[in-house]
Amino acid sequence: MRSPIEEYLRTLHRELSGLDDGVPFQNIPAMAAADPDDFAICLATVDGHVYEIGDSRTEFTIQSISKPFTYGLALEDHGLDAVDRKIDVEPSGDAFNEISLARDTGRPANPMINAGAIAATSLIKGSGGRDGFARILDIHSRFAGRSLSVSERVFASEAATGFRNRALADLLRSFDIIEDDPAGPVENYFRQCSIQVDARDLALMGATLANGGRQPVTGEQVVDMETVQRMLSVMLTCGMYDDAGAWTSAVGLPAKSGVGGGLMAVLPGQLAISVYSPPLDRHGSSVRGIAATRRIAAEKSLHFVQAARIGRSAIREHYPITDAPSGVRRNQEAADVLTEHGHRAQLVELHGDLLFAGAESATRHVSSLPETVEILLLDVRKVDEVNDVALGIMEELQRSFETDGRRLAVIDDAGRISDVLCAGSTPLFPGSTEAIEWAEERLIRTHGRSGLIPDSAELPDFAALSPLTAEQIADLDDRMEDRTFEDGELIRRSGQKFGGVYFILSGDVAASTVRDGHRVRYTTLGPGMTFGEIALGGGAPVRVRAQGPVVLRVLTADAIERIEREDATLALALWKAVATDAYTRVEQNLQEVAIRVRI
């Protein structure tokens, strides 16, 4: 089927093909002959997919679009401060070939005008056996993800006509902005402008910037985030020359155009757009390039103000654990403790991205909990992205909360948040039911008399057996056998036939299966709970293992068969009890995963 994005770009390409304003760059003879009908639009994503419409594999010279990349290499070579001493980052309000040097120091206004770009090129020295230009060509190639080359014809033409740029270089030398013979840098600058790219290359070079400096196809980290931040900032404020303000207002994407007809625009974190069309406007930018980028940005809401999503609260749900009790059966006294003190344990569920703003709303919420809240269950399973700043804030939050003598527990699957927060003694639970059970037990131990929570269960305590009489339970007990397991020992696995019903007297058992090649724990059972009621068959392989030492009473399949033969009443009572217990759990499970629908 046809991709709507490709259709959109194709329609845009067709519509803008009728836009015939402008002429190709005339100052350099080798470029004046460019075909004005050549037209490509590309869009590359941070995962490396490129939509290519039109003449996307036609090469042209990169010209001024090389400026941010060489500037980036200078930043990586010398650091921000050293480069800033040579080249300022202020928009000049002037055309690209204006002189724009500070009167006192000769410092060019920014690296996007020719003077600043030549200064940046002069900063690139040879290293590792390669001369300066080889390193410039190399970084361009690494951004593009393929080996680029230079058009010797355009280079010769640039070198033969570039007197204004030679003058700029000499002027920069006079101010000691260029410290050596300016002939070398200006020649490298001509070569750099003559690097041949196609629209696909430009899109991927831009996508590398959008992707924080990592080339999305090769996976190489070409420059670091600090360099990317500076490159994109300068492109936003100075990239479109004397039109930069109007560009930022209308388009709001860092961008760079070149007189070769190329244009590259970047939406940080998301994508890059490139256009190739040789006819230029009076600013020296591709007419169709400007038009296409403006339309895509406006029609797809890519302006930096619009692309910022309105931050929601990171809090998805918040309730005292009494709103969602674990379902563990308690004696009346323990239940009373929970009724009275249950509000002291609260569950807060976070979701969405946890960057500064998300972490802020989470900590604000937690900070405002009343002092009576002793236990906080932080459910972070629905959190998407987390950055270091947010992790730092969450750690601070944990520290503040726990130094007040209160306890935090985290509910998480695999994740950076629990790696950080649960590195010490803060417990981690895979699901809310387990966490709530833990919180309930803490509350009962803290606020009830000692001994209210048994570390083990006797058969009459089992919820599953509650419909049975004491006599029936004693009868069953006589027919059961003890089993003990060491930590980690396998108790049951799928493929085994029905082995009877297992009653957990002490310890915990965990059931796991395999999903997407990962072993996944899906339930943990403790004293007073049963398992094994059905044969584990079909579907993904299931294993039930002891977590720590475990003591079980087992009503084996043979024992059940004997009951069915010998005592029909007991057999019926047993199966009715098991069925009722099972359906109670079905109903609990269904409601736990209930979703909101219009009905």
Place this chain on the structure above:
Amino acid sequence: MRSPIEEYLRTLHRELSGLDDGVPFQNIPAMAAADPDDFAICLATVDGHVYEIGDSRTEFTIQSISKPFTYGLALEDHGLDAVDRKIDVEPSGDAFNEISLARDTGRPANPMINAGAIAATSLIKGSGGRDGFARILDIHSRFAGRSLSVSERVFASEAATGFRNRALADLLRSFDIIEDDPAGPVENYFRQCSIQVDARDLALMGATLANGGRQPVTGEQVVDMETVQRMLSVMLTCGMYDDAGAWTSAVGLPAKSGVGGGLMAVLPGQLAISVYSPPLDRHGSSVRGIAATRRIAAEKSLHFVQAARIGRSAIREHYPITDAPSGVRRNQEAADVLTEHGHRAQLVELHGDLLFAGAESATRHVSSLPETVEILLLDVRKVDEVNDVALGIMEELQRSFETDGRRLAVIDDAGRISDVLCAGSTPLFPGSTEAIEWAEERLIRTHGRSGLIPDSAELPDFAALSPLTAEQIADLDDRMEDRTFEDGELIRRSGQKFGGVYFILSGDVAASTVRDGHRVRYTTLGPGMTFGEIALGGGAPVRVRAQGPVVLRVLTADAIERIEREDATLALALWKAVATDAYTRVEQNLQEVAIRVRI
């Protein structure tokens, strides 16, 4: 407990209190006496929370921070084009009080320098019985969320000393940028600069911009998104005067400072920072204001390049329905059809934000599905934010997919995506199990012989009864009664005692409960399925209703009691069957919600 964010800001405030550079604005006598030790830092979020540290309720005059707001009012009054004809949006590279008019037209370079700001003020006319200045004061007040007033003392002082601004106004008049007597606008401009705000006001004014023009406390949409985009763009490129480029590079937040000592910076979609500290640097910006904002932006990764999250694929999971069969029991022939053709139905689960980039990755994925895929189940329950652009792309995707003769179905709770995609005949399911069952039935009808899927079930078809012999089933059948229900009719509700087991012969029934005040459907059952095995008690209120006409066979509680008395073998077989069926469902449910944990 202490909020980590507040602690952070408090520490920053303490550390920067030692920064003693600069002096308060001296040119206006009424301002020269400002206390240089006054110092406030505020941070306001798009949900209207304000962190306030220091002298956050000390009033000072807004000065140049009024410029973007009056400009915004001019944009709302006249539209972008009319305002652009009077005031350009290009950074001037000059100080705030430079003349910076275009030589030919006299158009000021941008609305953040005095000339442009006075031009913007001149565009504000009286309306609705209020003069121009009353409207200027009003829009500032609406941004702040409270009634602001003017310092008459500072106004008098500004008016008595503002000869340079009068000169600018006269110059603007000479170019017809100001069309009436310039005395009125320049007086309004002095008044506007003398509006009194405190740091909390500035933070909320910025948060209104961050929030797309909606004041987060009052909820008023003060200006529209197009105006906000322009205001923030101009603040980013021109807001910090001749320091704008360095500001954008290092801080990357649209910002505005005023000689009154205020500074406001905005992270679109997220928050705003404000600082008040009178001592100014040589650019006329608060020294501590600049320092605090730079540190917060750097330390909390708020630069527009860093705050952009790297777009992930919107695809969370993708699998053929054969990987997660509905569990509906089929006859062998139907099961064979699914084995052979199950790959023709695929489920794609989306997550995260669905702005352009997310929608792009979703459509790319769907567009690349092989032609053999006839049915696409699109699960959008985990999608966070959706914008109009993404909705448009999803609609295009639907159109492309469905015109190829293929069927789309959506899995969603309440949401904008299903509102749009399911407006026509595209079915909507609340959960994946229901959607997969629908897909299976379509595949069986399309690729199997007719009649393979019965619209109704007979008792021997019921999975729950499969362990019983034909004779036992016939015996049960004799003891059951028929019940029929109309569409929407209530079949059972919680609080009723155990009413027996319900066998669905034809039609669908839906079980719902209440969560967070919303009625929530949590399961839908069809022919061949059973319900009612336990009394519905405790927890949230449950209702089971007919969806369309429904025919049931019911084994009532009385009938079951009779069986238990009269036929112990049948009773045992029945309860064993029910228990096994129930535990099969427990196991399915548990595994369906399984989560990945390290074990």
